[in-house]
Amino acid sequence: MATKNIAVLAGDGIGPEVVAQGIKVLDAVAEVFGHTFNYTEALVGAVAIDATGNPLPEETLEVCKASDAVFFGAIGHPKYDNDPNAKVRPEQGLLALRKSLGLFANIRPVTTFEALIHKSPLKEEKVRGADLVVYRELTGGIYFGEKGRNEKGDEAYDNCAYSTGEIERIAKLAFEAAQNRRKKLTLVDKANVLETSRLWREVVRGMASSYPDVEVDYMFVDNAAMQLIQWPSQFDVILTENMFGDIISDEASVLTGSMGLLPSASIGAKVGMYEPIHGSYPQAAGQDIANPMATVLSAAMLLDGIGMYTEGNAVRTAVDKAISENYVTEDLDKEAAKKCSEVGDYLAELVKANVQESI
Numbered sequence: 608m609a610t611k612n613i614a615v616l617a618g619d620g621i622g623p624e625v626v627a628q629g630i631k632v633l634d635a636v637a638e639v640f641g642h643t644f645n646y647t648e649a650l651v652g653a654v655a656i657d658a659t660g661n662p663l664p665e666e667t668l669e670v671c672k673a674s675d676a677v678f679f680g681a682i683g684h685p686k687y688d689n690d691p692n693a694k695v696r697p698e699q700g701l702l703a704l705r706k707s708l709g710l711f712a713n714i715r716p717v718t719t720f721e722a723l724i725h726k727s728p729l730k731e732e733k734v735r736g737a738d739l740v741v742y743r744e745l746t747g748g749i750y751f752g753e754k755g756r757n758e759k760g761d762e763a764y765d766n767c768a769y770s771t772g773e774i775e776r777i778a779k780l781a782f783e784a785a786q787n788r789r790k791k792l793t794l795v796d797k798a799n800v801l802e803t804s805r806l807w808r809e810v811v812r813g814m815a816s817s818y819p820d821v822e823v824d825y826m827f828v829d830n831a832a833m834q835l836i837q838w839p840s841q842f843d844v845i846l847t848e849n850m851f852g853d854i855i856s857d858e859a860s861v862l863t864g865s866m867g868l869l870p871s872a873s874i875g876a877k878v879g880m881y882e883p884i885h886g887s888y889p890q891a892a893g894q895d896i897a898n899p900m901a902t903v904l905s906a907a908m909l910l911d912g913i914g915m916y917t918e919g920n921a922v923r924t925a926v927d928k929a930i931s932e933n934y935v936t937e938d939l940d941k942e943a944a945k946k947c948s949e950v951g952d953y954l955a956e957l958v959k960a961n962v963q964e965s966i
């Protein structure tokens with residue numbers, strides 16, 4: 608039995624809807640395992656700009672730093688997406704949060720579910736057996752480099768920079784993950800063109816001898832984007848820089864059947880943040896139709912992150928069961944289509960029932 612403080616940053620669009628389902632499931636875990644989770648809600652993204660003018664208010668950062676974990680929904684609003692001149696944007700809040708909390712590694716597992724394999728737009732034999740994890744660098748590269756325009760405003764630049772230290776610290780985590788999985792690490796880069804990618808290769812090559820049990824290969828990102836669809840089961844751990852990881856993990860979600868299925872853990876310093884890989888899906892906001900499973904599976908990663916592995920597995924078992932019973936939202940089955948809140952209720956029930964059954 609433990610007491611944990613969790614910062615809850617629901618954000619924008621579908622963020623509050625999917626986070627509410629994650630909380631139901633965490634509450635079910637607390638009930639059956641006898642834990643106490645204290646939640647503190649805080650503003651981030653467009654809702655924070657509306658309320659304070661700042662996408663990451665100081666108070667939000669303080670709440671996160673004082674917590675054992677951060678549970679994050681999504682940020683982003685069309686009014687900013689459609690305004691290229693907006694000076695303050697919701698996304699700045701998320702980037703600043705990752706940087707301020709030192710979350711340099713974003714871990715994105717891509718797991719396929721047998722019951723969903725026939726729903727993939729790819730051929731079943733390609734998808735079956737795919738099981739990979741993307742280690743995406745999260746606080747460096749082009750998203751954090753200097754950016755700007757010339758005086759006339761008709762030329763723009765975004766600088767991409769990486770240091771040896773930034774590469775080493777995430778590569779170490781990726782090598783260790785490979786050691787505990789199928790012992791293969793693929794560095795995805797663009798070393799035929801980019802100097803930063805050449806540094807990534809140099810550093811990873813230098814580290815490889817310390818992990819003799821791990822087979823390392825190197826793949827250009829354009830080829831990797833194709834191979835992920837053509838032959839996904841060849842991948843075990845993919846290590847890559849910030850922007851490439853952002854892009855190829857959205858692509859990899861197609862293997863599983865929906866963007867609404869991929870969770871992630873952002874880790875590095877003391878407090879971890881747990882967030883679905885998808886965005887605020889504004890077209891679905893307020894309709895109770897979004898798939899909450901990516902967020903619920905992020906809650907499972909949160910439980911792992913605070914040392915509650917049995918509890919994390921109980922949540923994953925509930926998700927597996929709901930999927931195998933086709934208790935899913937419309938992105939996975941237009942006819943069976945359960946509401947986001949119904950799936951959350953059911954997952955919470957399953958957590959309670961399964962755990963009680965196993966005692």
Ligand SMILES: NC(=O)C1=CN([C@@H]2O[C@H](COP(=O)(O)OP(=O)(O)OC[C@H]3O[C@@H](n4cnc5c(N)ncnc54)[C@H](O)[C@@H]3O)[C@@H](O)[C@H]2O)C=CC1
Binds near residue numbers: 684685887890897
């Ligand atoms: N981590 C974050 O908070 C992120 C925020 N964004 C922001 O979100 C806003 C929308 O961006 P988009 O490019 O449309 O990406 P998005 O991830 O919000 O949605 C893309 C598509 O994925 C599907 N999808 C996403 N989440 C789903 C869910 N839970 N259930 C079922 N289907 C789902 C939908 O088909 C949707 O049209 C933008 O403002 C963007 O900046 C985008 C990505 C990540």
Ligand SMILES: CC(C)CC(=O)C(=O)O
Binds near residue numbers: 884
């Ligand atoms: C603000 C963006 C970098 C968010 C995003 O697309 C992501 O982290 O996956």
Ligand SMILES: [Mg+2]
Binds near residue numbers: 884
């Ligand atoms: Mg993304």
